[in-house]
Amino acid sequence: MRKRVKVIDVTAASKHSYTVNLSILFSELPLLERPAAAAAAGFTAAELWWPFGLDATPSQAEQDELRKAFTDAGVQLTGLNFLDDISTGVAKGTLSVPADSERFRANIPVAAGLADSLGTKALNALYGNRIEGVDPAEQDELALENLVLAAKAAHEIGAILLIEALNKPEAPAYPLVSAAAAVEVVDKVNEATGLGNAKFLCDFYHLARNGEDLVAVIDNYADRFGHVQIADNPGRNEPGTGEIDYEDLLARLTAAGYTGRIGLEYRPSTGVSADSFEWLPREHRAAK
Structure with a gap:
């Protein structure tokens, strides 16, 4: 049954620029058809999780197909995950x-090269799950080494490196389950590189599921935000279907000086992605 969508005052929404996550939205279509579908819905910017499954080094032909799908649709790829293994349903x-x-290190130049070819200026590096039998301190040391390499690769193409907190109910083995934990890693990476290009990916859905005070997150960490993603809670559907007050949060983001994009990373309650954008009038969907 389709959820009732609460009407949102778009005054705050209209001040932001949106990018649609094509790994979760329009997933009823083959990947290469999604950029055109996003364009038909009025969007000019999109982002992706790692789009080649478990393959860290896809062929040039596969990359060219994806690149052509975006350029033909006239859609800018604004964000891309490094190798994330999300397609397993378990790995994060x-x-x-x-x-x-x-595998991650082999993927760094591939992801950065693909991003560079499409003018993508944000690369997201999911931290990875805790592994039974491995010392967490050893994992954290390895993570910092690899994040430093990723930050340097991102810097070389003029991009930022994003570090994200996930929610514990859906990712119980993922150690970064608070804004503070993710920002601590951000600060360590920046200290290690001296580049300052590591930023916090603030996903309000994940933080809400963890029970965080979303207003306090903006107040405390807005200066570290490199990207914001939204979905309502519960359900991870479009804004207006749950309990998160996005009118207030979007206004607070503006007041805090956040000028980056807002990533739409939700599952459509409608079952059809193109029907899930009623909350965001078409005239506000194209990137500013």
């Missing part, structure tokens, strides 16, 4: 996992 990143570290 590879960079802190000893058995997967070499």
Whole structure:
């Protein structure tokens, strides 16, 4: 049954620029058809989780197909995950996992190269799950080493490195389950590199599921935000279907000086992605 969508005052929403996550939205379509579908819905910017499954080094032909899908649709790829292994349904990143570290390192130049070719200026590195039998301190040391490499690769193409907190109910083995934990890693990476290009990816859905005070997150960490993603809670559906007050949060983001994009990373309650954007009038969907 379709959820009732609360009407949102778009005054605050209209002040932001949006990017639609094509790994979760329009997923009823083949990947290469999604950029055109996003364009047909009025969007000019999109982002992706790692789009090649468990393959850290996809062929040039595969990358060219994806690149062509975006350029033909006239959609800018604004964000891309490094190798994340999300397609397994269990893994939440590879960079802190000893058995997967070499795969992550092999992926760094591939992801950065693909991002550079599409003018993508944000690369997201999921931290990875805790592994039974491995000392958490060892994983954290490995994570910092790999995040430093990723930050340097991002810097070389003029991009930022994003570090994200996930929610514990859905990712119980993922150690970064608070804004404070993610920001602590951000600060460590910046201290290690001296580049200052590591930023916090603030996903309000994940933080809400963890029970965080979202207003306090903005007040305390807005200066570290590199990107914001939204979905309502519970359900991870579009804004207006749950309990998060996005009118207030979007206004607070503006007041805090956040000028970055807002990533739409939700599952459509409608079952059809194109029907899930009623809360955001078409004239506000194209990137500013």
